Amino acid sequence: MSVVAGGNVLLAGVGGQGILLASEVLCEAFLLGGYDVKKSEVHGMAQRGGAVTTHLRFGPKVNSPLIEPGTADLLVAFEKMEALRFVHYLSPGGAALANAQEIYPPSVATGRERYPAGIEERLREFTPRLFVVDALAAALSLGEVRAVNIVMVGAASHFLPLEKETYTDALRAFLPEKIVEVNVRAFRAGRGLLPAQV
Amino acid sequence: MSIPARQLVKLFSGNEAIARGAFEAGVKVASAYPGTPSTEILENFARYEGVYAEWAPNEKVAVEVALGASMAGVRALAAMKHVGVNVAADPIFTASYTGVRGGLVIVTADDPELHSSQNEQDNRHYAVAAKIPMLEPSDSEEAKDFTIIAFELSEKFDTPVFLRTTTRISHAKGAVRLGEPSGPPFPPGFVRDPAKWIMLPLNAKKRHVIVEKRMLALKEFAETFPGNRIEWGDRSLGIITAGVSYQYVREAFPDASVLKLGMAHPMPERLIREFAAGVSRLVVVEELDPFIETHVKALGIPVQGKELIPIVGELDPRIVREGIAGGSAPVRAPEEVPSRPPNLCPGCPHRGLFYVLSKQKVIVTGDIGCYTLAALPPLSTMDTCICMGASIGNAFGIEKALGKAALGKVVAVIGDSTFIHSGITGLIDIVYNRGFSTVIILDNRTTAMTGAQENPATGMTLLKDPTHSLDLPGLCRAIGVEHVYIVNPHDLAQTEAVLKRELAREAPSVIITEAPCVLLPDHRKKKRPVYEVITDLCTGCKACGKLGCPAIEWVPFTPEEAVAAGKKQTQKGISRINTLLCDGCNQCPQLCKFKAILEGKS
Numbered sequence: 001m002s003v004v005a006g007g008n009v010l011l012a013g014v015g016g017q018g019i020l021l022a023s024e025v026l027c028e029a030f031l032l033g034g035y036d037v038k039k040s041e042v043h044g045m046a047q048r049g050g051a052v053t054t055h056l057r058f059g060p061k062v063n064s065p066l067i068e069p070g071t072a073d074l075l076v077a078f079e080k081m082e083a084l085r086f087v088h089y090l091s092p093g094g095a096a097l098a099n100a101q102e103i104y105p106p107s108v109a110t111g112r113e114r115y116p117a118g119i120e121e122r123l124r125e126f127t128p129r130l131f132v133v134d135a136l137a138a139a140l141s142l143g144e145v146r147a148v149n150i151v152m153v154g155a156a157s158h159f160l161p162l163e164k165e166t167y168t169d170a171l172r173a174f175l176p177e178k179i180v181e182v183n184v185r186a187f188r189a190g191r192g193l194l195p196a197q198v
Numbered sequence: 199m200s201i202p203a204r205q206l207v208k209l210f211s212g213n214e215a216i217a218r219g220a221f222e223a224g225v226k227v228a229s230a231y232p233g234t235p236s237t238e239i240l241e242n243f244a245r246y247e248g249v250y251a252e253w254a255p256n257e258k259v260a261v262e263v264a265l266g267a268s269m270a271g272v273r274a275l276a277a278m279k280h281v282g283v284n285v286a287a288d289p290i291f292t293a294s295y296t297g298v299r300g301g302l303v304i305v306t307a308d309d310p311e312l313h314s315s316q317n318e319q320d321n322r323h324y325a326v327a328a329k330i331p332m333l334e335p336s337d338s339e340e341a342k343d344f345t346i347i348a349f350e351l352s353e354k355f356d357t358p359v360f361l362r363t364t365t366r367i368s369h370a371k372g373a374v375r376l377g378e379p380s381g382p383p384f385p386p387g388f389v390r391d392p393a394k395w396i397m398l399p400l401n402a403k404k405r406h407v408i409v410e411k412r413m414l415a416l417k418e419f420a421e422t423f424p425g426n427r428i429e430w431g432d433r434s435l436g437i438i439t440a441g442v443s444y445q446y447v448r449e450a451f452p453d454a455s456v457l458k459l460g461m462a463h464p465m466p467e468r469l470i471r472e473f474a475a476g477v478s479r480l481v482v483v484e485e486l487d488p489f490i491e492t493h494v495k496a497l498g499i500p501v502q503g504k505e506l507i508p509i510v511g512e513l514d515p516r517i518v519r520e521g522i523a524g525g526s527a528p529v530r531a532p533e534e535v536p537s538r539p540p541n542l543c544p545g546c547p548h549r550g551l552f553y554v555l556s557k558q559k560v561i562v563t564g565d566i567g568c569y570t571l572a573a574l575p576p577l578s579t580m581d582t583c584i585c586m587g588a589s590i591g592n593a594f595g596i597e598k599a600l601g602k603a604a605l606g607k608v609v610a611v612i613g614d615s616t617f618i619h620s621g622i623t624g625l626i627d628i629v630y631n632r633g634f635s636t637v638i639i640l641d642n643r644t645t646a647m648t649g650a651q652e653n654p655a656t657g658m659t660l661l662k663d664p665t666h667s668l669d670l671p672g673l674c675r676a677i678g679v680e681h682v683y684i685v686n687p688h689d690l691a692q693t694e695a696v697l698k699r700e701l702a703r704e705a706p707s708v709i710i711t712e713a714p715c716v717l718l719p720d721h722r723k724k725k726r727p728v729y730e731v732i733t734d735l736c737t738g739c740k741a742c743g744k745l746g747c748p749a750i751e752w753v754p755f756t757p758e759e760a761v762a763a764g765k766k767q768t769q770k771g772i773s774r775i776n777t778l779l780c781d782g783c784n785q786c787p788q789l790c791k792f793k794a795i796l797e798g799k800s
Contacts, residue, residue: 015540027371031209038337040370042313043234043649048571049748050540064449065337065370065442068516070529085535104751104776105538110576110743111752111771113536122533136778145778 006035006059008067009160012086013078014103015052018149022078023054025153026160029170030058033162040065051082076156078135078148079103080119087126095129095159095198099152101136131155133193139186147186154190158198164191210374212367215338216305217242218374219345220275223301224381226250227267229260231619232648233279234314235368236307240277241651244660253651253660256586256619257282261289261304265358268302269395271386273349277305280321281585285620287324290358292397294328295405297356297412299389300382301349304330308364310485311512314647316566316585318510320486325360325463329409331416332360332462333425336444338372344425344460346377353382355412355419362462364485366442366512417464425460428473435522436477438470438490438501443483443513450519465493474499481506481522485513542571544749545726545781547713548640550687551611552579553745553785554694560609560701561596565589565621567613568647568715569640576746586616590624593635606701609636615645615653618668622677628706629678636700637679637708639670640687642715650717674708681707688713690788716781726782727797729775733763735794736772742786742795749779750786 009026013019023039030037041054055067069089075096077083083098090096098120107113116122123130135151150171157167171183210218216239220228228251230240244251254260257278267274278286283306290304306324309315325332333348335341341363348359393401420426432453439447440459447456457473459465474480474494482491482503491503506521507513520526542549552572555562556579564570564580565588573580582592593610600607612621617639628635645651652658657667671682681703685693693711700707714721731742742750754771761767775786777798787795 014538016543024371027209031207031373036373037209038370038372040366042365043237043369048540048568048647049538049543051538062372063445064515065366065372065445066514068514069532070527081535082538084533085538086532088530088532103779104748105536106541106575106746106748107536109748109751110746111740111754114754116535126530 006057006062007073008071009056009074009076009156010067010072010086010089011054011056011076011078012082013052014082015049017078018146019052019054019078022149022153023056025150025167025170025174026056026156028174029162029166032169032173033166036060036062038062038065051085053086074156074159076152078152080132081105081116083123084116084119087123090127094127095131096123096127097131097133097152097156097159098123099135099148100132101134101148129198131194131198133190135190135193138189138193142182142185142189144182144186147182150183150186151190151193154187155193157187157191158194158196206376207373208376209371210338210342211238211369211371212335212338212341212363213238213369214242215341215374216277216345216361216363217246218376219342220303221246221249222342222377222379223346223349224273224379225275225349226272226386227264228252228275228277229254229263230277231255231257231260231282232645232651233282233307234648235309235363235365236277236279236282236305237648237651239305240660243275251660253653255654257286258289261286261293264302264304265289265293268298268300270300270388271382271384272300273382274300275303275305278307279315280306280308280319281315281317283321283324285586287328290324290330291328293358294330295397295402295409296395297408298352298358300386301352302358303345303348303352303361304358305361305363307368308362310364313365316583318486320489321362322462322489323487329413330358330360331355331464332362333460334362334441334462335367335460336441336458337367338370338374340425340460341367342374347425355416357412362441364442364512370442413464417467420461420464420466421468423461423466426466426469427458428469429456429458430476431455433477434479436473436480437483437522438473438480438494439483440490441485443485443518446513446515446518447483449515451522459490462489465490467497470494470497471499474501483507483513483518483522539574540571541574541746541748542568543716543781544747544779545716545783547642547687547711547715547783548572549577549745549747550690550783550785551638551640551693551711552577554690554697555579555609556744557694558697558701560607563589563592563596563608563610565610565612565616567616567640569611569613576744580611587612587620587624590621590637591627593637594624594628594631594633597633597635605634605704609638609701611638611640613646614639614641614643614655614670617670618654622673625674625679625708626677633706634704635706637706639708639710641670641710641712644715644718646715646717650715670710679706679708681705682710683707684710684712686713687711688783688785690785727784728777728780728782729784729787729795730777730798731773731775732794732796733772735792737792738765738769738771738773739791740773741789741791742773745786745789747786749776749781751776
């Protein structure tokens with residue numbers, strides 16, 4: 001990430017993918033890293049398999065918990081089509097990180113609509129800095145499908161101004177002990193999905 | 199960086215901050231009914247040592263319990279979502295008259311934008327109507343601080359105090375500095391005081407006089423309350439704001455002069471006049487109703503507000519910036535993408551019931567819970583949804599309006615927790631007034647929509663103590679319903695047979711669909727089968743797709759692809775089960791006439 005003094009990270013995906021937990025870990029990491037941080041999301045009905053987002057902002061002092069369209073430095077999409085739904089939040093020069101996983105919305109699952117084709121091309125019209133990873137495969141190779149979220153945190157860490165140890169510290173501080181190790185491995189696997197220089 | 203030593207700072211949602219504030223204020227008793235966006239207040243408060251926290255059957259009871267605790271001299275908190283205050287309004291309006299002994303704070307968590315609600319009401323009006331002061335924090339740090347202040351005010355002015363949040367306060371996280379717990383400066387104990395606690399007309403009349411004096415004293419307090427503050431800046435623009443809108447204002451107009459009101463009611467008249475006199479253009483920025491604006495105008499001060507800032511939905515910095523400064527920043531339009539509304543989970547027991555209901559020609563009066571999602575396609579099996587418990591009264595009203603023609607045509611659906619919250623009295627009405635409407639209680643052993651909270655039928659309290667489990671069929675029989683039947687909603691044939699029989703019955707009947715929510719830990723731990731579609735057998739009839747299960751995916755074919763897959767050229771596609779999502783509920787195999795859905799290996 002070019003701006004290290006502060007930034008806006010929009011996390012997007014499908015309810016049930018663990019975005020809330022991923023954003024908690026990221027916030028914890030920013031706090032450990034000495035930043036002020038705010039995040040906002042919605043709970044309840046919105047989370048039953050619907051499109052969900054978490055707005056995460058960090059810096060010396062954060063006011064609004066919401067990110068405005070056109071101002072996100074990083075979009076982290078846990079599902080491919082959701083990247084497209086929220087890509088207009090990116091700032092000029094912002095980066096998009098997308099999980100290649102496809103989860104069909106009801107209209108597609110029931111055959112009324114088709115899952116959009118050419119998503120990557122459409123995303124590139126917004127940003128040349130597009131990175132697509134297979135977080136599901138990485139999580140499955142760890143034997144824990146629910147770790148997709150922390151795999152994505154690992155991949156996203158390349159774009160954020162924190163030391164990698166800070167994330168693992170945050171995982172240890174935040175998660176129940178018995179799931180720390182698998183998530184630390186998920187973080188490392190996710191980090192390994194992209195080259196050091198993004 | 200002004201954040202002090204790490205161990206003193208926690209990242210808290212507004213709800214976690216309120217829970218912490220209540221703990222630091224020495225609250226001993228807290229009661230609530232779960233409701234987005236308020237639910238996590240009690241969940242988090244319950245984790246502190248030495249406190250009592252409970253889920254009440256509804257918000258009215260929660261307030262009554264909290265008021266009782268206050269009568270007995272301890273600090274007490276009741277928390278609810280905005281519409282919960284409607285339910286609790288009865289005790290609240292009279293608690294305003296009685297005042298308190300131990301501090302009493304009522305949290306109202308409003309939901310502008312209706313993220314998870316049936317309306318967008320602005321509960322600041324309740325503060326005026328009930329004559330109760332209201333504090334309004336603008337971030338997590340203030341949520342904690344204002345909670346503590348609210349208890350102090352409550353005891354100092356002998357009044358319940360409202361603490362109002364909105365979704366972007368409740369569910370936004372920010373840094374919070376932790377403090378030490380304290381408590382009220384007197385020991386607990388109930389002291390008889392009939393003139394204060396017995397609201398017979400002769401006593402209440404005298405208390406009303408006290409209430410009016412109290413509100414005048416609070417108005418004076420508001421003038422110097424540090425939570426109401428002027429931040430002088432560029433005096434060409436002055437903005438009066440409160441709550442999360444303050445953050446948007448600071449983001450959009452960092453140089454403007456701002457009067458930030460931490461107290462929504464009563465408002466500081468002199469402070470507002472001083473601010474208005476010091477700026478050349480005065481604007482109010484607030485979500486929902488013109489509450490502050492109306493007050494400022496009543497002072498005879500010219501001000502702009504809702505002509506610039508929308509009355510519907512929540513705000514953000516861009517809306518504030520463009521509303522006040524005009525123009526609009528060039529922002530790329532969102533991409534066209536298939537919508538992704540929320541849906542019942544894979545394996546949800548509600549789906550089986552609603553699939554069966556979708557085949558009957560009946561009016562389905564709905565209620566508040568996950569099952570309201572059955573209103574969406576492809577199930578599209580709900581005709582009304584108003585408020586907690588309304589399904590039953592609505593069904594009975596339709597029955598009475600249509601007379602005999604309604605027989606077999608009206609059915610109410612209501613969740614277990616919602617039924618206990620406010621469906622019981624509706625059922626009594628059907629029996630008492632000789633109705634025949636069918637009521638279906640969807641018993642999934644939890645309060646699911648808000649994230650699986652315990653309720654009086656689950657056999658467990660908020661503090662995780664085992665307790666009596668309310669006997670739903672027994673309760674229905676006690677009310678006078680002679681026909682009460684339990685079905686397994688995953689068994690579609692059984693569910694349909696019982697439903698048809700009870701719909702036809704010219705007497706009240708209750709069907710209880712009993713199967714646990716798939717999000718419950720006990721269910722998740724269970725080993726469950728995963729189903730798969732045998733591609734060779736699938737004819738693409740889409741019968742399974744009518745369930746609207748997220749795990750069932752339609753794979754469309756071109757004629758060439760159909761032939762390549764060994765199908766007729768005319769076959770439009772096949773169904774596929776996403777094994778990562780399948781919960782093994784066994785509903786879809788029951789719909790497949792071609793026996794193409796079988797238990798898989800994984």
